[in-house]
Amino acid sequence: MVFLAITRSGYEDFARIDASGVSLWVGAGVLSAEELSSLRADGLDVSDFNFEIRREDSVAIEGAVATIQEHHPGEVVWVQA
Secondary structure (H helix, E strand, O other), rough: OOEEEOOHHHHHHHHOOOOOOOOEEOOOOOOOOOHHHHHHHOOOOOOOOOOOOOOOHHHHHHHHHHOOOOOOOOOOOOOOO
């Protein structure tokens, strides 16, 4: 499973679950550079987009999901706004 957090509250939802084996993708600005580094240092598979993804922008969300599917073929992508 892959989790896409496009808001800070979406990331906080992710942080409350058992994330073992789950890849995390976030939109720009959801996490700071320090937070991203810390998560990666803890062994989490985390990727960040270099652009903001707004919850009302279905085209951007669909594009982000398509990119994630290219990197994680066959995986379920959970979008949390």
